[in-house]
Amino acid sequence: MASVQPDGEPRIGVYICHCGVNIASKVDTESARDFAGGLPGVVLSRDYKFMCSDPGQEMIREDIREHGINRVVVASCSPLMHERTFRNACIAAGLNPFYFQMANIREQVSWVTVDRAEASAKAKALIAAAVRRVARARALEKKRVPVHGDVVVVGGGIAGIHAALTLAEAGKHVYLVEREPTIGGHMAQFDKTFPTLDCAACILTPKMSEVGAHPNITLWTYSEVDAVSGFTGNFRVTVRRKARYVDESTCVGCQECVEACVLRKDKVQVPDEFNVGLSKRKAVYLPFPQATPACVVIDPNACLQLMKGKCAQTCVDACERLSIDFEQEDEVVEVECGAIILATGYKTFDAHRTPEYGYGRYDNVYTSLEVERLVNASGPTGGEVKLRDGSAPERVGIIHCVGSRDRKHNAYCSKVCCMYSLKLAHLIKERTGAEVFNFYIDMRTPGKGYEEFYDRLLEEGMQVVRGRVAEVTDWAMTDAEKGKLVIRAEDTLIGTARRIPVDMVVLSVGLEPHADAEDVRRRFNISCSTEGWFLERHPKLAPVSTFTDGVWVAGCCQGPKDIPETVAQAGAAAGEALALIDRGHVEIEPNTAWIDAEACSGCKTCIPLCPFSAISRNEELGVAEINEALCKGCGTCVAACPSGAAQQNLFTDEEIFEEIEGALSYA
């Protein structure tokens, strides 16, 4: 790439964008243009409606060619939007792109300032700052760094599984890291899925098997990511493989050990997480029959041997393959990868937070997830929908919007609850013949086949009452209500208060981010929205990428959604990650630091400070030296250096001071 070498003097071209009315309606662009024209070093100053358009860019190119412009300032939108556009325009005209400086007078001025005069003054200050800075710019070259070909997918639910398989099929090596002892996520807990009433396990488990068997996927379950370092294309991920106390390579999941475990009595067993606490399990267990990998795990908080060191260890005796190892420890592994996909999913709203519905107070108030396990043939009741006393319900009430659309809890709509409530209504009716009532505010059925599903449920005789339920009570007003749970609601469509006694109440709880979502997002250096979901780069145009290059999100960790949308996002994230990996390289901003050997006194302050160990001491010369390949441009050494010998490309002292002076000069 031939660069126009300046022969001494900077010849600055300033371009003020109107951005239609976005900037021009607040900032006096003509006055700004005239002002810029009078600044030292500025040879020409123009204003134009849309600088990012072809004619706009051509204007810059032509001025470089015809008028010898060798420094360019564009005052327009955020560099995140168009820095690359204008840098490319410079390159096309033969000018080094780092002789270009952008002043943001849209996001930082016109969009956030009310008064026109104030806005114009601020714009001028930013332009002056940019002009003075660019006069001190130096020609730099972008670095190209190769991209590592592996991908780490965090979370083994349907999103993680689909993303991992897509990447593996493309020939990439994938590490699938899942916190639970098995992959499958929440989908593995469902019985049927809406709107097709497909059996969740039937469609999920083949994919789970594929993951387990795929040569390109390294499946690490019962593992968590402890730390992440690096940058796009070159990440280093530290994974902690928690001790199962079982050798995964030899265990075949025969479960003889589970049978033999001494914790036989109900009161010493612990609540089974997979069955949402509706049943108990022993210390050693297989989460569910199709768990992948098919390997048991020992819970250190329930196992007598691990807690007290005293047990008959009948499990060890029962294991023919000698897989049990109480000495096993957590294993910490470090892997390198080029891309990371987060697919960590959600948790359900805790219904204890809405005590008015009686969850935890009345026996037969269940959450939707609990009922999913009840209707599931491999669940705690073998697929029978039963009350706590074992009898079948004759009438069931499903209450929508529990913890959702509620400013006291979560203001957002959890998107899937209307559909899963209809699904549960169908399944409950099918199993028990009970009369089912749905209490809703709106029936949200927008997906493909969803409205038809609603139709089907209505035709099956499901009852609907449009009225949000305020409370569930056991106070009976009539004899027919005695011994029942009474749901009182206003039937807003018919226009009357109603009291409906039911045997069982199902709370359609909403979706929430995991409790540790904030910790996880910090670890991966991405952001969360106000509700706590991982933040996408753009809600419409970039729903799976994040503001951190190289890290994608997919599925419910980004916000509540159904399975089709989850799978679509997983494919999208995999595709975008593939684009990065197949491109094979990333271009790095040339913002590395260097040491001016003449100014360096050899005090060694900078050396231990470098987080990337990029600085070493040249014993011969007695000065510090920076390895450019390792330097990430964090600026720590530059700030620490007492003599100012450490300096940073793109952020030299003179550039920064000139920028400050420029901003302050026009106050």
Place this chain on the structure above:
Amino acid sequence: MERPGCRMNTLTVDRRIKFQEELNPEFGREIAVTPGGENLARCIQCGTCSSTCPMSIYMDHTPRSIIAMTRAGFEDEVLSSNTIWLCASCYACTVQCPKEIKITDVMYALKQRAIAKKAYPRRFAIPVLAREFFKVVQRTGRSNEGRTSAWMMLKTKPLRILRNASLGLKLLRRGRLSMKTERMPEGIDQMRTMLADVEKWERRAS
């Protein structure tokens, strides 16, 4: 909706349609700016308020309906409903509303406007009681249940006095009723000055 106990010997035909020009959208906006009425616009008509309100089964328009009507500008219907009077300020609706609308405060705002416009039957006990209460406190600084109730009964249904005679006597005998109003030992003038000040402010504001 037919109310139980209402007998119709002939089939009556009603015509119910509301033309936009008959409504007063300003009314809704006015209520929305009163303290406590701010979130009125957010109402999604979920019906939680009506669901929890113990009085809603007696109201001609449920609390939810009143909010919808207020927002749309059905001023006359809202101010002449029995809803606002049957509201006992139990606040169950306010604490349950998923949009955090202070429904009880909206009811107070409506009560105040109904009283100001005298939009209630002259002998309806609840607003009459409120006004009697108001008068006694203005005058003495304390309230007097016996006196207030007695005047209310006289002005609405004097027969009530007979019905409540034995209750009154029982209270009197147990020292729980005094027809003589307890007076503030001191400070009544200060209180009156304050109320007069507020009155001036209100007149200036309107």
Place this chain on the structure above:
Amino acid sequence: MEYLYYPGCSLHAAGKGYDESLLAVFRALGVPLRELDGWNCCGATAYMSVDELKAFALAARNLALAEQECKSRDVCLVAPCSACYLVLTKVQHRLNEYDQIRRPIVEALRNAGLTYHGDIRVRHPLDVLVNDVGVEKVCEGVTAPLEGLKVACYYGCQVVRPYASFDDQYDPTTMDELLRAVGAEVVDWPLKARCCGGTLTGTVEEVGQRLSYILLKEAKERGADAIATCCPLCQFNLECYQTQIARRFGNGIGMPVAYFTQLLGRAMGIGDRELGLHRSFVPLEVSAV
């Protein structure tokens, strides 16, 4: 901590028993309650229905008086009547949140020679007993535990809603805790905070009295010998209208309804007359204790 006492109009009339028993119990526990000098009616619900700003002025005057009367910053205004408790708390919130209320009220107070800083804490006796005095101390003063008395605690509305500062909105338990501590058997029931009808019992009898009837009926159904209350209007509705309710709904309940302070006083060995129990309509003797 200084405790100023705001009885409110009801406690000097129909709710006299509450006033008497509250003072007796606090005296026995060594918690001095000093009546606020020159207090005026808080306005309750009736005043606010007519003129909101004047209602706030009335209530604010009491808060300003309390501020004036106490030199220390650590002062509480104890308001036993639920309506007073609510109105006083509400006006504090309003003055804080709304400029259009704060300005005229503060000006009116100033012209009357009073200032308002908003540091007074408005508290209910249940709050003071459970959180300041402590259940253990109350226990220590018990000489005649209420063994065998099954009591349903009734909180009513305005003590727990909308400002649930010292107890849970959906399932309040402070009164339960206190009465359990003095030996009573507390009956759990779902209607403990459901409206008793308020002033509707006297104006729209069918509506108001039915609400009270529902409470009496359910308490009896759950096996309660007595109902304990913390609001003078609730007590009045539940106790004094029992004859009219019996006639109206064809079902006489005959349930004693006492103030929780009267029950605490009994357990502490204080005499019935001192506790105002001679003013009851349905004597507590009917039941076990």
